[in-house]
Amino acid sequence: MKISIASGKGGTGKTLVATNIAVSLASSGSGCVTVADCDVEEPNAYLFFPQRTLLVREECSVPVPVIDETKCTHCGKCSEVCAYHALAVLPKIVLIFPELCHGCGACTIICPEKAVSETTRSMGEIFRAESSNLEIIWGELALGEARTTPLIKAVKERAGDENVIVDCPPGTSCSLVESVRGTDFCLLVTEPTPFGLYDLDIALRVLEKMNIPRAVLVNKSGMGDRKVYEYLEKKKIPLLMEIPLDRKIAELYSRGETFVEEMPGWKAKFAGMVRQIEEMIS
């Protein structure tokens, strides 16, 4: 089973929940658990496993065009066909802007002189590490890169299908869609504040559109107001867990520790929640 942890709003506790679920599952005799960190812009989950051993570090390569200037007649067709403005044809040279290129191959297909071929370039790195019976896979977008989806796809491909917890990026657009796609269930982490509720509503609409089974976890409960609870009741969306606003949890998190190790009563709660999710989708 693959469970994605998402939120809409940033900083609601996605990574906190993803890492603590993973640790709880791994110590409940469920075999090896994989954390797939798809927040490739700011990957953080691995920071909570300081004892990790790095197994693999590889480049994430995407295709990009190269122009053979000896064949090119500077007709401009490649630039016209490019939906991403990644090519500019000047009278004597073709300029390529690799960060804008989606690697679709349209320029190669259209060129009447067969002057366009493709090479690859790195747009980030993929890491795989282990820490006792946990596997952590994450992607790290190279600085200045705008597109995240190829790297998110690469992270998910490497994570397999069994016992996978996907830590998603914040937001509600293409990065979120790519991260939750193909997961069996999405747990949305929110906080009981007006900002948390507003963004939760948008994220829920994305999941509804994608037809992914979903439920909510309220983190930092006790702060803010009651509106998120009223909303969940009205929309009939299951609330699976509340994690209280607790100074000890916040301090452990701030130091990069998974709080279930220090507060072991929570391990059974997280493992129980995963069983509940299994029942919901079976």
Next chain:
Amino acid sequence: MKQIAVVSGKGGTGKTSLVASLAALAHGRAVYADCDVDAPDLHLILQPKVIERREFFGIKRAFIDSEKCTQCGSCQDACRFAAIVDFQVNPAICEGCGVCKLVCPADAVKMSESLAGYAYLSDTRFGPLVHAELFPGEEASGKLVAMVREIAREQAAMRKLDLILIDGSPGIGCPVIASLTGVDLALVVTEPTITGEHDLERILDVAGHFGIKTAVCINKYDLNPEGSGRIEDLCRERAIMVAGRLPFHSSVVEAMVAGLAVAEMGGPVALAITDMWNVLKEQH
């Protein structure tokens, strides 16, 4: 005209609460732009009255006319994004490149753009706000950010206001780059947690990559004095000014629930934000 973008790397460090307070302090002298188009929250505090709505069209997407389609499979073979299955385009996967249209021998593919959201120009108690709504799951948030900033520049020029305050999104990718290009200052909000520190370095590197001047604001600095110390050291090494140190205080959430800016509520965080605002005004 000066443009200041408030960004963070890590989400939830307090960008929007800070921008709302800076808006309260800049009162009537600036245009505000909510560039976190994925998860816009600034309007919850600024409570805008919409003056104008503009349509936003995202990327073009392919559609296959099943009557013309001969099911030859050329498009499925050529699509690099695996967006075509059983001679139908999945619009959630299509990136709008048009390769399917190029290779189709039966002229069965049309590219068309669809409404993907709106940009709004509004009035608020602190001055004009430009904000947006991106439909759930849409692409091209960077393009919508560019549209919001363009309207904000128009408004600033028209109303002779010399500051644009931008509320950015978390991360370092497409919408963040679109929020940062050409700004005079990126004010990076961080918090003293291991994840906050890690993400701060990445966003400072990105701002450096684009040659953008930065200043740092440490939010909840008193929650982890050791971590705050490491952030101060990092800023010193990189010769980046720490413009503000905001304490952890319940007034931030209380203000949010009341629909007010922290600066309107008063209290220790409001005072610290006012100090930071004065520092920034002196510097810029």
